[in-house]
Amino acid sequence: MKYEHITEGRFIDRPNRFIAHVEINGQVETVHVKNTGRCRELLVPGTQVFLEKSSNPARKTAYDLICVNKKGRGLINMDSQIPNKAALEWVKAGHLFPEKVQVTPEKTYGNSRFDLYVCSEKRKAFIEVKGVTLESDNIARFPDAPTERGVKHLKELIHCMQEGYEAYLLLVIQMKGVDRFEPNWETHREFGETLQEAKKAGVHILAYDCLVEPDRMEIQDPVPVCLASDWK
Structure with missing residues (x-):
């Protein structure tokens, strides 16, 4: 982008x-x-x-x-609009799925609207994208403020799984060089707990860092995701 x-x-x-x-x-x-x-x-x-x-x-x-x-x-x-655009380019370029897929942004499903809908002969999947700008001690965290909307999106992804779709949360870390991603337990514990529930339900929780330059941002490498609230 x-x-x-x-x-x-x-x-x-x-x-x-x-x-x-x-x-x-x-x-x-x-x-x-x-x-x-x-x-x-x-x-x-x-x-x-x-x-x-x-x-x-x-x-x-x-x-x-x-x-x-x-x-x-x-x-x-720190552009909150760019993660969705970068994710759309990245998925279309074949970085997430091995087969050729059709990607539709802002897809409505029931009472929900997800950032990306992906379909092919092999799969039907919803992807919710979250941009991550908060970092300390080489750890990226989300959210930087309580987000009831974020909790709602996770619950909707769980519902999609129950309806037979694949579901993904794609955390786009808008920087390079972090060691891992963690939920921001101190700021919004409910988001972290719901993220754990989503993982157990089969939602794919993915985090990727980005190559960032003043005039561009590109999704690049996978980042480990740690969901344990007592991780040391």
Whole structure:
């Protein structure tokens, strides 16, 4: 997944979930933040950030903040829309299933809507995609804030399994170099417990890291998933 018209800046502050102030070429700009999560460990004053300039002159904000150079970690893509697009490209390119598949984004099933629906002569599968930007001590964690929506998605994937479909949770870790993925037990224990239930029910829990550059992000290598709440 590639971006266009990338600009470097320095993060100043974030007045609310949707905007930030960034110094770009000596000028303070109000920019759109493409992630409504907390991201407190990423958006630190003085941090180098990368932005995409909009081609729409009518927009209130001329830039989207998409990437952060985290101290001691390197580049982390924090665009919450990009994991789904990267996953769509990745699955279509044949990285998940051995046979040729048809991939449909935003597929409705019953009262649910999943990020991807995959079908072939061999399978019918739903895939829910979650972008992961939270990292500490080389461990990636999700979520960075309580997510009832995330719990709902896991329960819906379990229901799909019961209806005879394959079900996948694809955790797209928007950085390189992590040792493993864990649920963020401290922030939302219910999500971790539901993730354990989904695994036991047969839902495939997959985590992959990404090659991240200022103007692109590409899903790359598998990352171990640890669901034990008492793992040491």
